Amino acid sequence: MGNIGLGAKRRTLLLIDTDATARGALRDALEQAGFSVGEAADSREGLRTTRRVRPDAILADLMLETADAGAHLAETLRNEGLAIPLFIISTASQSLSGTTGFHELGISGVFLKPVDAPIVIQALRSRLSAS
Numbered sequence: 001m002g003n004i005g006l007g008a009k010r011r012t013l014l015l016i017d018t019d020a021t022a023r024g025a026l027r028d029a030l031e032q033a034g035f036s037v038g039e040a041a042d043s044r045e046g047l048r049t050t051r052r053v054r055p056d057a058i059l060a061d062l063m064l065e066t067a068d069a070g071a072h073l074a075e076t077l078r079n080e081g082l083a084i085p086l087f088i089i090s091t092a093s094q095s096l097s098g099t100t101g102f103h104e105l106g107i108s109g110v111f112l113k114p115v116d117a118p119i120v121i122q123a124l125r126s127r128l129s130a131s
Contacts, residue, residue, distance in 0.1 A: 011128050012036045012053065016046035016060040016073070017089065022113065026059070029117035035124070043069045047076060055084060056128055057108070059120070062090040071107075078106045085127055087120075089113055 013035050017023045020041070027037045038053060040046035046060060058077075062070035070088050077084060085108040109123055 010034065010036050011056040011124070012038065013124070014038045014040060014046060014049055014053065014055040014058045016040045016043060016058065018042060018061065022061075022089075022115075026115060026117060026120070030121065030124075033121045033125075035121075043073045046073065050077065050082065050084065051080075054082075057085040057087065057124055059087045059089055059111075062088045062110075074107050087111060087123070089115060 011034075013030055015023050015027055015030075015037060016039075017026075018041055023039050023041075027039060030037045038049060038055065040049050043060070046058070049055075050058060058073075060070045060073055070090075074086050074088075077086060083106075086106060087109045088107050089111050090113065108127055111120055111123075
């Protein structure tokens with residue numbers, strides 16, 4: 001897999017997921033694609049890391065500690081004025097029912113588990129090249 005490009009800014013991502021195996025697999029694919037990747041095991045750690053590092057984008061599991069932790073994270077980022085693209089990763093499509101407010105929360109996209117790393121990488125490159 002190629003890098004983002006010579007001379008291009010190396011983009012920093014933050015993965016927030018309680019599943020260390022899923023985090024590790026996605027982290028490996030993203031690093032091979034040229035991203036710098038940090039990790040957090042829960043939304044609290046993820047929020048602290050976000051405030052400190054200010055990643056270019058965040059990939060967070062919708063259901064971290066609670067069923068709505070990912071949406072709460074998005075709302076907190078928005079309320080604090082942190083305009084960081086947030087992509088939600090969900091275990092099942094049925095967990096997305098009734099979540100019509102994603103766009104209003106500033107969520108940039110949704111990926112279903114198991115994630116298809118090339119699709120995630122393509123979406124991130126597209127979104128981050130526009131910013």
